[in-house]
Amino acid sequence: MIGLRPNIAKMAGYTPGEQINDPAVVKLNTNENPYPPSPRVFEAIQAVLTGDKLRKYPEPSGISFRKAATRVLGIDSESILIGNGSDDILTILTRTFVPEGGRIVTLTPSYSLYKSLAEIQGARFQTVAFGPNWSLPAVSAIPPDTSIFFLANPNSPSGTFIDIQKIAAFIEGLPCPVVVDEAYADFAEDNALRLAKLPKVIVSRSFSKSMALAGIRFGYAVAQPEIIQEMIKVKDSYNCDVLSLTAAEAAIQDTAYVTETRSKILATRERMQPALEALGFQVTPSQANFLWCRRSDRPVQPIYEALKQQRILVRYMQYSDYGEGLRISVGTDAEIDRLLSCLHDII
Amino acid sequence: MIGLRPNIAKMAGYTPGEQINDPAVVKLNTNENPYPPSPRVFEAIQAVLTGDKLRKYPEPSGISFRKAATRVLGIDSESILIGNGSDDILTILTRTFVPEGGRIVTLTPSYSLYKSLAEIQGARFQTVAFGPNWSLPAVSAIPPDTSIFFLANPNSPSGTFIDIQKIAAFIEGLPCPVVVDEAYADFAEDNALRLAKLPKVIVSRSFSKSMALAGIRFGYAVAQPEIIQEMIKVKDSYNCDVLSLTAAEAAIQDTAYVTETRSKILATRERMQPALEALGFQVTPSQANFLWCRRSDRPVQPIYEALKQQRILVRYMQYSDYGEGLRISVGTDAEIDRLLSCLHDII
Structure with a gap:
């Protein structure tokens, strides 16, 4: 292409998480807040x-x-x-x-x-x-x-x-x-x-x-x-x-509202970790609104795919210098219950 | 400053047109549409x-x-x-x-x-x-x-x-x-x-x-x-x-709406040109929603300032390789009547 910078030509471009416009999908892949804004x-x-x-x-x-x-x-x-x-x-x-x-x-x-x-x-x-x-x-x-x-x-x-x-x-x-x-x-x-x-x-x-x-x-x-x-x-x-x-x-x-939704998210995060560990994941202790979940017994990409089949989106991540894992956003309690139930069936 | 690129350090930065949040000001300086959106x-x-x-x-x-x-x-x-x-x-x-x-x-x-x-x-x-x-x-x-x-x-x-x-x-x-x-x-x-x-x-x-x-x-x-x-x-x-x-x-x-507001703007532009010329401006024939107005008899910056005193904003522009002028957006008919009346008093 005429005049294209070589660094642009050779780069792949950032891949954002899937944004699926379907309210039936439980979206736990891009760390959105599960609660509405103030x-x-x-x-x-x-x-x-x-x-x-x-x-x-x-x-x-x-x-x-x-x-x-x-x-x-x-x-x-x-x-x-x-x-x-x-x-x-x-x-x-x-x-x-x-x-x-x-x-x-x-x-x-x-x-x-x-x-x-x-x-x-x-x-x-x-x-x-x-x-x-x-x-x-x-x-x-x-x-x-x-x-x-x-x-x-x-x-x-x-x-x-x-x-x-x-x-x-x-x-x-x-x-x-x-x-x-x-x-x-x-x-x-x-x-x-x-x-x-x-x-x-x-x-x-x-x-x-x-x-x-x-x-x-x-x-x-x-x-x-x-x-x-x-x-x-x-x-x-x-x-x-x-x-x-x-x-x-x-x-x-609206600091009161942010404090309130934050508290709910932290409480859900608190119970997600042991529940995911009970399913065989190694879960890194998190101070964010997601959990990083790895396994040593089996690859996690098929789990990502199986969840997607069930209309639950999580983020499969793979780093050449580190390895792979699932990054799972903290959703509402109902969303996380559905996630845990599906994971129970898959694993 | 540590690590600042020299090209950024030496540049002045783009100066956007004044954005004044006062509904009483007739704003003819940044070529906004004088009519609301569809x-x-x-x-x-x-x-x-x-x-x-x-x-x-x-x-x-x-x-x-x-x-x-x-x-x-x-x-x-x-x-x-x-x-x-x-x-x-x-x-x-x-x-x-x-x-x-x-x-x-x-x-x-x-x-x-x-x-x-x-x-x-x-x-x-x-x-x-x-x-x-x-x-x-x-x-x-x-x-x-x-x-x-x-x-x-x-x-x-x-x-x-x-x-x-x-x-x-x-x-x-x-x-x-x-x-x-x-x-x-x-x-x-x-x-x-x-x-x-x-x-x-x-x-x-x-x-x-x-x-x-x-x-x-x-x-x-x-x-x-x-x-x-x-x-x-x-x-x-x-x-x-x-x-x-x-x-x-x-x-x-909403193409019908765009066509309608466009027609009004072109009609106003049509009558602005001779009216500004009658006030001594050299007005370049325009196919945009503004008119470029110059004078050879006097500097235009004082006119810009006098209009601003009257709460009418136009854009004073000065190019080192070209000279100066006033760029005046096509407003509503009422706004342009007020502009012309003020210009009449100023000049």
């Missing part, structure tokens, strides 16, 4: 569903959302950048910090989008294995010419969480900007927001999981204002639309 | 405002929108790529075809985002002057090492339109992919969709102007399926949200 989200969207709001461009910096986030999180609004989902934040970070031929480094196994971002940018991609029990590796394992380091915490697919003080010490020794990808942080016991005060840390957040708003695409970054200013140059001016901004502003302020 | 858009959004739709990820390829577009435009759905606004399409194209150190070429004066895209990508940016009367330059003026050529048609700020047959002949001689940026095509007498059958042409469309949906961020690209396949690798998987996709699908199918 009722305030619907009220807020209704209030801006006017001809004038839809026909005009949104406010490009999302100032109204940022002010709400400031009140909830105690972070200065100049330290917040809005994104069209946290994938948009990760893309903006890549374009801000990674030159062609640069190097993106992450741990493995982790979020596979990081590799795609490196390929699109024409950069090298390098993974470093986790230490024992999903701990951080030695700082010396990170190449000195790293352009950016992505750390998903809680990690996917493992659901594991690394202590924030350990992350702070690790970052100290790194030669590059570090992104703490906190898509699942609202399900964990702690988070890294306080590290965003450091001059080389960017925390990324998603509204697709704890806020139950995967459909509206919203995320944000937190970092020092000097970093945010550079990221603003790279983002599309109008990367977030008026309905998403409105939904996000309403959702982040 | 009533069907509101019905369609209401129908998907459910917990299940918001909490789940959207279908990543926008297949439902693409099928609707296929019926309306007579273009195969495999030839269509969805975008989070046409700026997202232009970003995806840049990342697909322009390496670091590559070269983006466009005519001047034109859409200033093209320069920002080059800067973000770490590419060179080169402009070539229009021929006489806003015609195409000689093909030989385009450097042989051009990575991508952006042609806005109708052009902004001029509103001028280049005959599609002339564009076809011009493209024939170019060494690179050519983007025909048709953000304003619905206000023109013809369009370049039929050129998207050529193996190096990509047509870009926006829903922010003729569809009156600047607030929801939607655009699309039309090109050969082989090109679309490469662009899919570069786009964020979930670049369009469920509400925007729904709105776009409803809007594109």
Whole structure:
């Protein structure tokens, strides 16, 4: 093809999880929230569903959302950048910090989008294995010419969480900007927001999981204002639309609702683990809204296929440098009962 | 700043038009549609405002929108790529075809985002002057090492339109992919969709102007399926949200409504030109929803400022290689009456 960049030609492209538009399917494959978003989200969207709001461009910096986030999180609004989902934040970070031929480094196994971002940018991609029990590796394992380091915490697919003080010490020794990808942080016991005060840390957040708003695409970054200013140059001016901004502003302020759905999800996660273990899975203790399930007695892909036959979707994941497993989202109690019953029949 | 790419550090960043959230302001600065979107858009959004739709990820390829577009435009759905606004399409194209150190070429004066895209990508940016009367330059003026050529048609700020047959002949001689940026095509007498059958042409469309949906961020690209396949690798998987996709699908199918608002806008444009000329402006004949107004007797920035005092926003534009002018969007008849009356007092 005329003019196509060779790095684009040779890359395969990121494969998102299957999105099946069938309400009869139990969807436990992309870590969506099993509960709907806050009722305030619907009220807020209704209030801006006017001809004038839809026909005009949104406010490009999302100032109204940022002010709400400031009140909830105690972070200065100049330290917040809005994104069209946290994938948009990760893309903006890549374009801000990674030159062609640069190097993106992450741990493995982790979020596979990081590799795609490196390929699109024409950069090298390098993974470093986790230490024992999903701990951080030695700082010396990170190449000195790293352009950016992505750390998903809680990690996917493992659901594991690394202590924030350990992350702070690790970052100290790194030669590059570090992104703490906190898509699942609202399900964990702690988070890294306080590290965003450091001059080389960017925390990324998603509204697709704890806020139950995967459909509206919203995320944000937190970092020092000097970093945010550079990221603003790279983002599309109008990367977030008026309905998403409105939904996000309403959702982040309804902390009582988020706490309530979070509690339900954590309670379900609590009983899923022993139930899956009783079925012969090795289940990694999770601080996210999913469980990473492996087996040593048999391959898991046929189990994924058999569940799909029963209209239950989980995520089969296979890493060349790690092996395979099933990543199972925490659904409602009824969904998990159906999952466990089907697994009982299959195994 | 640690790790910041030098091209990002030295760029200024694209400056979007002022977005003032005050209904009392007559907003004629960013070429929004003065009429609301189709009533069907509101019905369609209401129908998907459910917990299940918001909490789940959207279908990543926008297949439902693409099928609707296929019926309306007579273009195969495999030839269509969805975008989070046409700026997202232009970003995806840049990342697909322009390496670091590559070269983006466009005519001047034109859409200033093209320069920002080059800067973000770490590419060179080169402009070539229009021929006489806003015609195409000689093909030989385009450097042989051009990575991508952006042609806005109708052009902004001029509103001028280049005959599609002339564009076809011009493209024939170019060494690179050519983007025909048709953000304003619905206000023109013809369009370049039929050129998207050529193996190096990509047509870009926006829903922010003729569809009156600047607030929801939607655009699309039309090109050969082989090109679309490469662009899919570069786009964020979930670049369009469920509400925007729904709105776009409803809007594109309500062709009667688009025809009706278009007619009103063209009628207003028709009477604006002589009225502005009577006030001493040189007004370029426009095939878009705005008019490019210049003066040789006095600078226009004070006129912009005086209008702003009267709560009328127009766009003051200044090009180092061309000069200055006011780009005035076609508003409702009442808005334009107020504009003309204010201009009469000012001048």
